[in-house]
Amino acid sequence: xxxxxxxxxxxxxxxxQELDNAGVRYESRDIKEExxxxxxxxxxxxxxxxxxxxxxNTSGLIYKSMQLKDKLPDMTExxxxxxxxxxxxxxxxxxxxxxxxxxxxxxxxLQKYIV
Numbered sequence: 001x002x003x004x005x006x007x008x009x010x011x012x013x014x015x016x017q018e019l020d021n022a023g024v025r026y027e028s029r030d031i032k033e034e035x036x037x038x039x040x041x042x043x044x045x046x047x048x049x050x051x052x053x054x055x056x057n058t059s060g061l062i063y064k065s066m067q068l069k070d071k072l073p074d075m076t077e078x079x080x081x082x083x084x085x086x087x088x089x090x091x092x093x094x095x096x097x098x099x100x101x102x103x104x105x106x107x108x109x110l111q112k113y114i115v
Contacts, residue, residue, distance in 0.1 A: 001026040003109075004036065004095040006088070015094045015106045024113045026096070035088035041081050044095075048102035052080050055104065057092045 003019070003026045005012035019026065036044070045052055053072060057063055068090075072080060084090050096103040096112070103109045 002097040003028050004031045004091070004093055004097070005029070006031050006093050009093060011106050012094045015109055018110055018114060022114050031088035031091055031093050031095075033088075036085065036091060038082055038085040041084050041091075044097060044102045045077075045081065047100040048104075050102065050104065052077055055084060055092055055095075056080075057090055060089055062087060062089050 001024075003016070005016065005028060007013075007030055016028070041055065045055060048054075056068065056072070058069070063069075068083075075083070092104050094104075094106060094109060096109045098112075101112075103112050
């Protein structure tokens with residue numbers, strides 16, 4: 001399992017603490033230092049069954065400064081995935097990749113892994 005997170009994100013820190021306290025084993029990957037590439041994002045998106053917008057960090061400064069709320073509806077899925085691959089700060093976090101299963105956000109991750 002891979003946990004995509006950002007070391008300065010309080011939500012990521014809280015998720016990591018809860019997973020660690022529960023003894024959940026995972027490989028951590030800093031999304032800013034090692035941004036997911038296009039192929040990874042495409043694979044995860046297709047496996048997830050989730051809307052592509054869910055992969056965007058809609059509360060992030062880059063998302064807002066680029067006015068992506070207005071631009072995404074007119075972009076193709078490929079263009080959106082390529083955009084996500086340009087900067088890890090555009091990608092929603094934390095994100096857990098467990099084989100073909102993808103869980104996005106603290107709530108979804110903890111519901112799956114914390115009993």
